Amino acid sequence: MSGSGKLPPGPVAFPIIGNTLQLNMKNFAQHVEKLSAKYGPIFTIYLGSERVVVLYGHEIVKEALIGLGNEFSGRGSIPIFEKCAKGRGIIFSNGEQWKQLRQFALTTLRNFGMGKKSIEERIQEETHFLVERLRNTQGRPFDPTLFLTHTISNVICSIVFGDRFDYEDKKFVTLISLVQENDKLQRSPWTAVCSGVYSRWVTCCVEEYISEHLNISYSFTVKNQRCHQIFFQEQKNVQSEFNVESLARSTIELFVAGTGTTSITLKYGLLILLKYPEIEGRSLPSPHTQNVRSWGGRGVRNAWTSKWIQTSPLQSLERTMPGLAWQ
Incomplete structure (x- = not known):
């Protein structure tokens, strides 16, 4: 994600490390489910300084990939592969x-x-x-x-x-x-x-x-x-x-x-x-x-x-x- 527009809600992030310490990496899927219950099916987290907007749930993912396929068909940027x-x-x-x-x-x-x-x-x-x-x-x-x-x-x-x-x-x-x-x-x-x-x-x-x-x-x-x-x-x-x-x-x-x-x-x-x-x-x-x-x-x-x-x-x-x- 890029730009300075209004972002979906999410947990408060710390400088540099973002939400890394707040996320349960051992059971990440279950933790994401809890965040979805609190902030809704679309929420924002920071993995270090990298901003990530998460879509959680069948309906919202279906809408993104099928209903808005052209907008969501891009790939993430991986510098070494670029x-x-x-x-x-x-x-x-x-x-x-x-x-x-x-x-x-x-x-x-x-x-x-x-x-x-x-x-x-x-x-x-x-x-x-x-x-x-x-x-x-x-x-x-x-x-x-x-x-x-x-x-x-x-x-x-x-x-x-x-x-x-x-x-x-x-x-x-x-x-x-x-x-x-x-x-x-x-x-x-x-x-x-x-x-x-x-x-x-x-x-x-x-x-x-x-x-x-x-x-x-x-x-x-x-x-x-x-x-x-x-x-x-x-x-x-x-x-x-x-x-x-x-x-x-x-x-x-x-x-x-x-x-x-x-x-x-x-x-x-x-x-x-x-x-x-x-x-x-x-x-x-x-x-x-x-x-x-x-x-x-x-x-x-x-x-x-x-x-x-x-x-x-x-x-x-x-x-x-x-x-x-x-x-």
Whole structure:
């Protein structure tokens, strides 16, 4: 909140520390409920010097997000992310820029198979490479983190760049390494110093891929041509937010958001299967010796008829804790 207009009522705040000492941080939700009963569904508190206007209750939140959606659709200001992203991309942009980039991303992803069978085929193709890597361990203990990260990132690469990469490809390994290091820095005391540098390295790496992709016209499919036509048309518009920098930032966000969450969910699923081996046996196709490649070729829809295969991924999604990715 900014400005000096009349604010909703709230507890008296102290200079610098605000209401920090008055708030019960151990049971913050219950304390907010008490403040709502005293001051009404809209009240003001200060977290240090930061002023916060709280909306409490289903009806008032519904009115704000649905009835006044345009007024409340903005994002809060986080200085470190503003420094790294510079207002570009989908996650940290606001207003008209966010609307344009979001619409372009959704349209492009749908054209390339999001929610359709074509993306299922990309996943199946990459799954075969993952299975081969697992077989090459020959039963030795291993950490699945890197395997899963490479697999998921390659699915995203096949959608964004139009092709997968070899797991030993230097550019691919560098990109994944930079994204992971940049993610670690967000939780480090050195964030303000180093995060901007790593962010620029990642951006430069992705921009190089984008430049190569835009210049290779002979390999365009009909879908690729349509995607490039839209992008170049929007670039000519003076008021448009489309440029290579925003495209690079949006691509990075696809990697960061898609790789981390999916990898954590799959690792949690593997942990559950290790703890309950009897469920693992029931989740396999019948007969158990059936070739994985031929089974995968029949499609996920056929495999989904098994109640155990239906239940296992759903349980992983339900039980994956929100903070697990940060541990």
